[in-house]
Amino acid sequence: MTRIKCCGMTRIDDALLAAQLGADAIGVVLTARSKRRVSIGQAAAIVAAMPPFVTTVALFMDDDAAFVRDAVAAIRPDLLQFHGAETDEWCSQFGHRYLKAIAMGDGAAALPALRRYPDASGLLLDGHGLGEAGGSGKAFDWSLMPRDLTQPLVLAGGLVPANVADAVRTARPWGVDVASGIESSPGIKDSRKLADFIRAVRDADAQLEANGTGG
Numbered sequence: 001m002t003r004i005k006c007c008g009m010t011r012i013d014d015a016l017l018a019a020q021l022g023a024d025a026i027g028v029v030l031t032a033r034s035k036r037r038v039s040i041g042q043a044a045a046i047v048a049a050m051p052p053f054v055t056t057v058a059l060f061m062d063d064d065a066a067f068v069r070d071a072v073a074a075i076r077p078d079l080l081q082f083h084g085a086e087t088d089e090w091c092s093q094f095g096h097r098y099l100k101a102i103a104m105g106d107g108a109a110a111l112p113a114l115r116r117y118p119d120a121s122g123l124l125l126d127g128h129g130l131g132e133a134g135g136s137g138k139a140f141d142w143s144l145m146p147r148d149l150t151q152p153l154v155l156a157g158g159l160v161p162a163n164v165a166d167a168v169r170t171a172r173p174w175g176v177d178v179a180s181g182i183e184s185s186p187g188i189k190d191s192r193k194l195a196d197f198i199r200a201v202r203d204a205d206a207q208l209e210a211n212g213t214g215g
């Protein structure tokens with residue numbers, strides 16, 4: 001089964017709807033480099049409202065360590081997600097499980113970076129270029145998804161209800177992550193797109209299972 005994370009939550013009701021519809025994780029964006037940025041207080045309220053068994057993720061990008069520490073203490077997310085030039089050692093300093101995003105916008109040239117985060121719980125391959133912010137709606141060539149890494153791989157970047165089934169079939173990721181593809185405007189989730197996205201992933205999973213290729 002492909003895990004689904006819905007990122008960039010700014011409203012408790014959107015996050016609750018994602019959970020009700022079957023999302024495995026929701027994300028809150030703390031970095032100033034985002035149109036979906038929420039305050040630490042807003043993020044803490046969204047995370048606190050989540051039901052059990054929904055993983056909560058706090059997203060940062062080249063932020064100060066002191067800011068990350070304060071945010072983690074107040075929000076108490078299950079997982080951190082780093083999108084910038086942070087090193088494995090830097091990401092590990094918080095003693096928290098984390099996902100490291102790798103910018104895949106430059107194609108195969110980005111692949112060596114996937115080997116630089118042995119302490120990450122998983123790697124998130126995003127469609128933006130190196131140094132650019134995520135949440136851009138940019139996709140990358142899904143056939144570049146490596147098959148020989150032991151860490152779980154999360155596919156992100158430019159996923160929408162209409163292409164996510166193809167992405168799952170092509171890249172066979174551990175999970176998918178979406179921000180702009182389920183929105184009516186930055187940070188405002190669209191209930192129809194959210195439902196269609198989750199259904200498309202589950203239908204793709206069911207089809208792979210029926211074909212005996214569900215892995």
Ligand SMILES: O=C(O)c1ccccc1N[C@@H]1O[C@H](COP(=O)(O)O)[C@@H](O)[C@H]1O
Nearest residue numbers: 007034134135137156157158178179180
């Ligand atoms: O969502 C943001 O605003 C954001 C800002 C800075 C870094 C990452 C961000 N979001 C992450 O970007 C990817 C893909 O987003 P999209 O579906 O293409 O809009 C996803 O992992 C978000 O978590």
